[in-house]
Amino acid sequence: MPTEDGTGYLLTGEKVFTGNGDIADLLAVLATAREDGHRRVGVFFLDTSDPGFRVRSRLEFMGGRGLPNAALTLDGLRVPREHVLLGEPDLPRFPPPVGSVALLSALFFNAAPALAIARQCLEWSHSFVARRSVNGRPLGDYDQVQRILATTAAEVFAMDTVVRWCLLDAGLEDRWFERAAAKNLVTVTAWRIVDRTVSLLGGEGFETAHSKERRGAVPLPVERLFRDARGLRISGNVDFLLDVQAARLLLTGRYATAAAAAAGAAPGVTTGGGAGTASAASGAASGVAATGPGADLIPANQAHLAAARQGLRRFDRVSARLVARHQDPEELFARQETLRLLGRIAAELFSVAAVLARAATEGGDQQQELADVHCTAARHRLAGLWRRLGAPDEPDYAKISRLSAAAVS
Known part of the structure; x- marks a missing residue:
């Protein structure tokens, strides 16, 4: 919450999994500020000598030695306004x-x-x-x-x-x-x-x-x-949430492009300081484009390149249909499994594109063979992801999870 004089913010709450939390003099903590009826997500830079700062416990990981980490208690810790970076009001993302x-x-x-x-x-x-x-x-x-x-x-x-x-x-x-x-x-x-x-x-x-x-x-x-x-x-x-977030960013860019087109803006308009793109698979497409149509690839990798381009076109079509079908973005974003699968597909396509670009650039026999092995495995994974994304029916996971919870309670 903001201080009465408006010169800073007071942080109160618990924070866990804070890297260097028990040894640092200055810490960056992510938090949500409520001000003038709006919520703003931001990062707050804390002085750990403030009396409102306390290390509640030191954490020990199952591995990852040499990574100091702690659970913190913040009790009215004051952060000057100039030590805070805030996002736009009511937008659930950081600046x-x-x-x-x-x-x-x-x-x-x-x-x-x-x-x-x-x-x-x-x-x-x-x-x-x-x-x-x-x-x-x-x-x-x-x-x-x-x-x-x-x-x-x-x-x-x-x-x-x-x-x-x-x-x-x-x-x-x-x-x-x-x-x-x-x-x-x-x-x-x-x-x-x-x-x-x-x-x-x-x-x-x-x-x-x-x-x-x-x-x-x-x-x-x-x-x-x-x-x-x-x-x-x-x-x-967590890994599956990162897949969801990646797909959400891609789809947000497509929604922004659709809105800009409807408003008569030039194609390729993006919003959110890089949070959206005109192409739903622009990252992976840049890798494929880097190889060029006449890339110096062995026949197996030429086939992988053709499959990657086909996969990108399919990704673009599927994304367009999803956005057209769900006029309200939050309705689509609530479908976490759909987004998780899209995120994995986009990532696999990017990896194939980048590996082929490197193989074409370096051109050595070993790089070509390594690229072939990777792309072969990635295409098998992609086939499974596409199959799951397009499955017409699936079990009622919500019902099963409720029944399971009731059975063990």
């Missing part, structure tokens, strides 16, 4: 600079450690396979092991490509879609990789490093990476 900083920070705090975990898993997988044999045959001679190693290598290549794409010659508010999609793309892929690595290493995959060392095995702390990778899917918001 554009704050949202852009949050998207960029996710690359460093979530995507970067996820990529490091994936690279470590790839290195450990190769070293494990190189020193093991089964029934007199080197482990690396087996089909399933070869598929595991190839898939992990391709996914590390894709993760690295996505992060590079998000950082290329871009300003703070550029490439918003790619940055919104990157966190989930990289952390979910890291989870697949570390889960696959635990399976590959078998008896060395779940035992602690100390236990391995005691019995003379190579003390690889795979179980630690397992916990860390899982935590990254939650850090910075």
Whole structure:
């Protein structure tokens, strides 16, 4: 709430999962201000020496060591007005600079450690396979092991490509879609990789490093990476909600474009400081466009490129139909599963586009083969996502969840 003299705000409440909350002198806290009958979402920069600030408890994660975190109590903590960035009245989003900083920070705090975990898993997988044999045959001679190693290598290549794409010659508010999609793309892929690595290493995959060392095995702390990778899917918001939010941003841009067209404005009008785009799949489309129609791709990747372009056109048609069918955006935004599927589809299309663009640019045989492996798997995932999005009927999940809750209460 604002102070009586209007020079600042008083914050009261509880805040959990605050990075560096127990050690920082200055903290950024997200909160909603109520002023003149309006609600404004914003970020407040707190001086932790204020008497209204208290660390209620220090949090310990299931992994993620070296990340101080705390639950806080704020009791009338005063924040000067000049230390506050607020969004527009009654709009449920942060001011554009704050949202852009949050998207960029996710690359460093979530995507970067996820990529490091994936690279470590790839290195450990190769070293494990190189020193093991089964029934007199080197482990690396087996089909399933070869598929595991190839898939992990391709996914590390894709993760690295996505992060590079998000950082290329871009300003703070550029490439918003790619940055919104990157966190989930990289952390979910890291989870697949570390889960696959635990399976590959078998008896060395779940035992602690100390236990391995005691019995003379190579003390690889795979179980630690397992916990860390899982935590990254939650850090910075839960994975399925990020998919919903990404789709909502894309659809918001389409609603804005439709409204501008109805009002006679020029095509391509956007609103919200980068929160909308004229094309529902502009981020992924930019990646496909980068390869060009005559891109230097092997035949398999040319087929992947054609499929990606077809997927983008399909995404555009589906988005247009949804927006036309739901004149009230909130009606569409309430369909979380629809938005989750759209978010995943857009992200997969972007990853395919970026990987093909890199393969075409670098042109090496290894990059081409890695791109082929990644795009093949991504197209299988996309087929399942499209099938679920277009399913005419599905179970009554709301009813089943109520019955289940009643059964255990």
